[in-house]
Amino acid sequence: MKRKNKKEKIISYSLARKQYLRKIKKDKILVLFWQIAIFVLFLGIWQLLADFNVIDPFFFSSPSRIVTTIIDLAKDGNLWIHIWTSLYETIIGFVIATILGVLIAVLLWWSEKLRRIMEPYLIILNSLPKIALGPMIIFWVGSGTGATIVMCVLICIVITTISMLNAFISCDNDKILLMKSMHANKFQILFKLILPNALPEFVSVLKINVGMSWVGTIMGEYLSSKAGLGYLINYGSQVLKLDIVMASITLLCILAAGMYLIVSPLEKKYKR
């Protein structure tokens, strides 16, 4: 009798487990379904509204017009130059800002005095809208790719420095004492404790910088440029070819998402 009870218990348990697993799977499918459905519905309704002239396709464009515009741009070969320019500016800006930002954060971690001296300047730089420096940047480095990269770096670097510095400082003090009690010097504390300890935070910063560096690039290209997706958007709006604007934005979405997808596996690997 007792044994039978036990068996029933196991069955009822595994049934609950089965239901639980089924529910998880169902939820997952449901989420995916709606993600796709919203995409399709959005494009479909947009297309229909444009086709029946409910919205003016001149101002609102339409999915089909975007696709034809992209194909046209690709045919005359300029599209690749624009994509390449933006991508190149973004990646260079992203890399420079990340490396410099981390280096500055290390310096500020190293010297508490320097950190205290620099604190108000960091706060000002962080709250300053970097775009305001745009005209000055053009005077300093000239218009074009250089100016865009500088803008991109300016937008990313302050937040990188502040986030990384916070991660460095928040390291458990007992861990530092442990290192000291084992006779570690400051370099060893930095390389064997502070930096590896801040790795999860570094990955978050990379993710934020993917977004921010695109903001920087587009801003920079709006200001002054001869090529790039930001240039294309600006050009399209000036000659009233809004299809070009929408096509550029679509490409921008794809590129930014692509860069995000490259960075995000790092998060799974290093998040605790």
Added chain:
Amino acid sequence: MKNLLEFKNVKYFYQTKESEINALEDVTFSIKERDFTSIVGPSGCGKTTILSLTAGLLVPTEGEIILDGKPIEKNDSRIGYMFQRDHLFEWRTIWQNIILGLELQKKHKDPEKLAFAEELLKKYDLYNFKNKKPRQLSGGMRQRVALIRTLVLEPALLLLDEPFSALDFQTRLKVCDDVYDIIKSEQKTALLVTHDISEALSMSDRIIILTKRPARVKDIVDISFQGATPLGKREDTEFGKYFEMIWRNLV
């Protein structure tokens, strides 16, 4: 046995923005080689300060601290320090954690030291976990790894700063036994600070009782039990008597 550690009229003042805090007022005691000594005292009485001074992380305002005939240096490498939490580095494997100290002292290529580290791992049943990450180990095992990490450096004196306080009670008793066992079989001298009288009683040969801040030595009690393990000692009839005596001394 000769004295390994001597505190001679040690004073220590903490400086804060608001004021100067008198943490230790004239602390004098000595610890014999291979003894297990505990320091108990009211909370905030400067127990951890004594450990930090002994490890050379702080410098006494007055007085001297002598280890094995020589004064304590800054971050003295003759000292092994165990903290309240194990502080294993999550990004390192158990093995990498254990040889951290060797790495810092550039001895991680010394085959003798590495062999010693392996031997300790094998002896204390952690060899199979060598390549695991800390998060895959239980709290008790992690604390054992932390102890081995210190022992690998062959310190003359082990400092234990409430090393069991982060563990739940069941694990705590077990780890207490393990750590005691390891320290005794490696013939180490140990200095434990704790606010837990039973813990101090179950592990120590001697207990130093401090007054409240500014701390002075109030009493030094020699402990002897029939029982061999900390758990065994807890069951000894003398245990209660000692406990009461120390408790009275504390309040």
